[in-house]
Amino acid sequence: MKLDKKLCLGIESTAHTFGVGIVDFDGNVYGVMNDIYIPIKGGLHPVLIKEQHLDNFMDTIKKALSEANCSIKDINLIAFSQSPGLGPSLKIGAIVARMLSQLLKIPIVGVNHCIAHVEIGRLMCNIEDPLTLYVSGGNTIVSAYESGRYQIFGETLDLPIGNMLDSFARDLGLSHPGGPKIEQLARESNNYISLPYVVKGMDLSFSGLYTAAKRLVESNQYEKTYDLNDVVNSLQETAFAMLTEVTERALAHTEKKEVLLTGGVAANKRLQEMIEYICNEHDARFEVVPLKFAGDNGVMIGWTGILRYKVEGGHDISETIIKPKERMDKITIPWRS
Numbered sequence: 001m002k003l004d005k006k007l008c009l010g011i012e013s014t015a016h017t018f019g020v021g022i023v024d025f026d027g028n029v030y031g032v033m034n035d036i037y038i039p040i041k042g043g044l045h046p047v048l049i050k051e052q053h054l055d056n057f058m059d060t061i062k063k064a065l066s067e068a069n070c071s072i073k074d075i076n077l078i079a080f081s082q083s084p085g086l087g088p089s090l091k092i093g094a095i096v097a098r099m100l101s102q103l104l105k106i107p108i109v110g111v112n113h114c115i116a117h118v119e120i121g122r123l124m125c126n127i128e129d130p131l132t133l134y135v136s137g138g139n140t141i142v143s144a145y146e147s148g149r150y151q152i153f154g155e156t157l158d159l160p161i162g163n164m165l166d167s168f169a170r171d172l173g174l175s176h177p178g179g180p181k182i183e184q185l186a187r188e189s190n191n192y193i194s195l196p197y198v199v200k201g202m203d204l205s206f207s208g209l210y211t212a213a214k215r216l217v218e219s220n221q222y223e224k225t226y227d228l229n230d231v232v233n234s235l236q237e238t239a240f241a242m243l244t245e246v247t248e249r250a251l252a253h254t255e256k257k258e259v260l261l262t263g264g265v266a267a268n269k270r271l272q273e274m275i276e277y278i279c280n281e282h283d284a285r286f287e288v289v290p291l292k293f294a295g296d297n298g299v300m301i302g303w304t305g306i307l308r309y310k311v312e313g314g315h316d317i318s319e320t321i322i323k324p325k326e327r328m329d330k331i332t333i334p335w336r337s
């Protein structure tokens, strides 16, 4: 396929995934390839993730190009995840992107990962102006576009929801990722045990909930008056009810007419059900980003890079320094104003 369309190669590398996406300037996707670090035991160690990205980036790029049936010379723009994330991972993506941009003499654009999750949702679900609940291993954010930026209406004060579920599952001896296993176990129970429900203003805290659920498993009542399925069900119900409350209040405040659920935890059917319920109550359209694009991927980075490039052009190489802690609400969104 020799395309007459302009193509962007997007690189995602904020954490466990080295993702490459090939997308044209109209939003058509040609190639999606992910290499994901999965720990054999323990959590996501930044140095081990970095090593895997270093070992596999070339192969991942080649596979994405091959799926798109094009060559690196057909690429017109490079986009990469510049923020936020784990420093060692971000650095690999940034180095690869700068190298490609300079070798091929094509423009480069740095992209905020959280904004990319929203933009790929707007593209894939064909919606204009959503309130977004972004729930993943590394992030828990309720955001919406207002006054030229993606404003944050609520966020976690400590653990991201996916990280909390994965950590709890790991403590129980379940393999990574724990979220889907917790969803399955929770389905086997209708028993709810009261656990700390912590919403402060519009923000959420999951660490007390995590500790309390662990105490239930360590208690002498465990496997006498309740079992593991009951604990996991209670943990999931409490955490998702907190997310739903904050999302609903943001929806009432912003009066948006669309709600987008995205990030890896968006796969959870119980969470989908709860968010859909509040959408019906508020006459808002509910959309879940297709799972292929809900988790971290290079297409979302490529597409968001294209949106910025079309209005502002590329970044100077001196502007491509990684920003591990950059918040999405610090960034202007010229393509929507």
Ligand code: AMP
Binding pocket: 135, 136, 137, 138, 161, 162, 163, 165, 166, 177, 178, 179, 180, 183, 263, 264, 265, 266, 267, 268, 269, 294, 295, 296
């Ligand atoms: P991400 O960080 O966006 O790549 O998403 C990964 C996170 O999504 C991990 O924390 C997973 O445990 C979580 N996850 C994936 N599927 C599910 C599910 N069905 N229920 C809950 N969490 C899930």
Ligand code: MG
Binding pocket: 113, 117, 136, 139, 263, 295, 296
């Ligand atoms: Mg993500």
